[in-house]
Amino acid sequence: MKWWQKAVVYQIYPRSFQDSNGDGIGDIRGIIERLDYLEKLGINAIWLSPVYQSPNDDNGYDISDYEAIHPEFGTMEDMNELIAEAQKRSIRIVMDLVVNHTSDEHHWFQEAKKGKDSPYRDYYIWRDPVKGKEPNDLKSTFSGSAWAYDKTSDQYYLHLFSEKQPDLNWKNEKMRQDIYNMMNFWLEKGIGGFRMDVIDLIGKEPDEKITGNGPRLHEFLQEMNRKTFGHYDVMTVGETWSATPENAELYSGSDRGELSMIFQFEHIALDQESISKWALKDLDLVELKQVLSKWQIALGETAWNSLFWNNHDTPRIVSRWGNDQAFRVESAKCFAVLLHLMKGTPYIYQGEEIGMTNRPVRNISEVNDIESINMYKEEMRNGKTAEALLNAINYKGRDNARTPMQWNDQENGGFSTGEPWLAVNPNFTEINVEQTLADEQSVFYMYKDLIQYRKENETVVRGSYNLLLPDHQSVFVYERVYNENRLLVIANLSTEENTVELPEISKESTIRFSNYDRQVVDAKQCTLAPYECFVVDVK
Numbered sequence: 386m387k388w389w390q391k392a393v394v395y396q397i398y399p400r401s402f403q404d405s406n407g408d409g410i411g412d413i414r415g416i417i418e419r420l421d422y423l424e425k426l427g428i429n430a431i432w433l434s435p436v437y438q439s440p441n442d443d444n445g446y447d448i449s450d451y452e453a454i455h456p457e458f459g460t461m462e463d464m465n466e467l468i469a470e471a472q473k474r475s476i477r478i479v480m481d482l483v484v485n486h487t488s489d490e491h492h493w494f495q496e497a498k499k500g501k502d503s504p505y506r507d508y509y510i511w512r513d514p515v516k517g518k519e520p521n522d523l524k525s526t527f528s529g530s531a532w533a534y535d536k537t538s539d540q541y542y543l544h545l546f547s548e549k550q551p552d553l554n555w556k557n558e559k560m561r562q563d564i565y566n567m568m569n570f571w572l573e574k575g576i577g578g579f580r581m582d583v584i585d586l587i588g589k590e591p592d593e594k595i596t597g598n599g600p601r602l603h604e605f606l607q608e609m610n611r612k613t614f615g616h617y618d619v620m621t622v623g624e625t626w627s628a629t630p631e632n633a634e635l636y637s638g639s640d641r642g643e644l645s646m647i648f649q650f651e652h653i654a655l656d657q658e659s660i661s662k663w664a665l666k667d668l669d670l671v672e673l674k675q676v677l678s679k680w681q682i683a684l685g686e687t688a689w690n691s692l693f694w695n696n697h698d699t700p701r702i703v704s705r706w707g708n709d710q711a712f713r714v715e716s717a718k719c720f721a722v723l724l725h726l727m728k729g730t731p732y733i734y735q736g737e738e739i740g741m742t743n744r745p746v747r748n749i750s751e752v753n754d755i756e757s758i759n760m761y762k763e764e765m766r767n768g769k770t771a772e773a774l775l776n777a778i779n780y781k782g783r784d785n786a787r788t789p790m791q792w793n794d795q796e797n798g799g800f801s802t803g804e805p806w807l808a809v810n811p812n813f814t815e816i817n818v819e820q821t822l823a824d825e826q827s828v829f830y831m832y833k834d835l836i837q838y839r840k841e842n843e844t845v846v847r848g849s850y851n852l853l854l855p856d857h858q859s860v861f862v863y864e865r866v867y868n869e870n871r872l873l874v875i876a877n878l879s880t881e882e883n884t885v886e887l888p889e890i891s892k893e894s895t896i897r898f899s900n901y902d903r904q905v906v907d908a909k910q911c912t913l914a915p916y917e918c919f920v921v922d923v924k
């Protein structure tokens with residue numbers, strides 16, 4: 386087994402984690418200061434969202450120099466120190482790799498823009514106008530056309546995200562080699578791997594309007610593996626919105642020479658009506674169970690799953706599908722147990738381990754995220770009401786998960802002595818790390834216990850998965866089996882009590898995790914309290 390198959394990964398969004406110099410922006414020294422906290426939690430790796438040089442049109446996902454640290458985050462010396470200090474605590478640093486696009490301020494694009502004869506022109510994707518307009522109707526994820534007009538050359542360039550994020554042309558061999566050199570620069574520093582931003586898009590065929598899963602995608606990934614991380618004992622995880630259980634094996638099959646695993650998003654899209662994340666609908670728990678179980682079984686023996694509920698692009702799970710009011714602690718623990726006992730590598734997004742919640746806004750002026758702002762402007766022009774749009778932003782907007790980490794009940798939640806770049810959630814006085822560490826029953830200790838359990842328990846790492854009660858509307862039950870060992874995981878994802886019949890449980894069985902201090906189980910008539918979860922080690 387590889388180290389990352391037994392690991393738990395913690396995602397840090399550096400802008401919002403810990404500010405060490407009072408400028409209101411989290412930084413690398415702030416992360417170093419908090420490594421002891423992460424060691425206490427027990428995680429094995431940190432996925433570090435981008436800290437590279439960037440004009441910050443998309444908070445660092447628009448990189449202008451891959452081999453420089455943005456001064457607001459610190460220096461390369463700080464970065465080297467972070468890698469070394471993390472290593473001392475057996476924590477590896479997984480860098481975010483954003484190579485579907487660069488910033489328009491990257492020197493490659495600056496050169497490419499100079500004209501059609503520029504040696505860097507073909508590093509990007511340019512097309513002539515069609516009948517004086519965009520080459521086709523491809524849309525940007527951040528609203529509007531995916532083509533931007535360049536007056537100097539009378540051509541359009543492709544940007545699947547903001548205009549300041551031009552897409553790289555992966556068909557250009559020299560560009561690919563430059564990317565590989567940059568990746569080796571980071572690998573030689575001793576990092577633990579890469580999280581690969583929208584990597585399913587690099588094989589795009591924009592003329593055919595193919596974006597995800599393009600024809601040369603896997604050829605590029607195999608070449609990347611051969612020329613870079615394939616020579617190191619590191620993990621790689623690809624962000625792949627277009628992945629299906631069928632093609633997941635192509636990315637992460639053990640004999641494929643591509644990635645360790647991918648992030649799939651099928652469960653994440655279950656509360657939307659259409660391809661648009663803003664078209665909201667209620668979550669159907671039966672569907673959630675079906676989707677997660679499908680991935681557990683499909684990748685069971687041949688590839689490897691990543692497990693996550695939220696990240697810096699998605700709302701916080703306790704506010705999204707849990708209950709962040711009366712049952713905040715119970716529901717946060719329920720989702721923790723459900724995820725961490727599945728097969729795959731679990732990811733924790735900063736603050737999830739203390740049950741941090743979404744932060745609603747009342748006015749668009751309070752929003753920082755480019756995706757939400759662009760959508761709001763476009764939909765206001767289309768006649769939607771501000772109320773409806775703010776409702777969608779409060780449910781799905783990316784700022785929800787990006788508010789600063791809540792360390793204590795002091796000024797700005799202990800995140801910064803200066804004015805934070807994004808307002809701290811006002812509930813920091815009740816929900817914060819200091820409070821959670823002082824309470825043995827807190828969400829934090831459930832996460833810590835789950836992480837420790839995975840380290841010691843072969844059934845969690847290797848066991849097969851089987852869904853029980855698939856049609857129950859509120860209760861999620863599954864079992865994990867490895868040799869003679871069997872774990873039964875039960876969670877009531879509802880504010881109501883629910884009574885279910887469970888498989889027979891012998892008297893010798895023990896309850897391993899419980900968020901209600903449950904001592905006994907009557908399998909025939911098991912009544913679950915609101916958001917109750919427990920795990921039985923079946924003997």
Ligand SMILES: OC[C@H]1O[C@H](OC[C@H]2O[C@H](OC[C@H]3O[C@H](O)[C@H](O)[C@@H](O)[C@@H]3O)[C@H](O)[C@@H](O)[C@@H]2O)[C@H](O)[C@@H](O)[C@@H]1O
Pocket residue numbers: 443446447483526546582583624626654659660661662697698756783
């Ligand atoms: O570097 C640019 C961003 O790259 C990553 O995230 C990509 C975006 O992922 C989602 O959007 C993709 C859409 O995919 C499918 O079409 C679904 O049907 C839609 O519902 C999805 O919206 C998120 O919604 C976006 O917020 C992401 O940008 C990074 O993780 C981002 O931080 C970067 O901004």
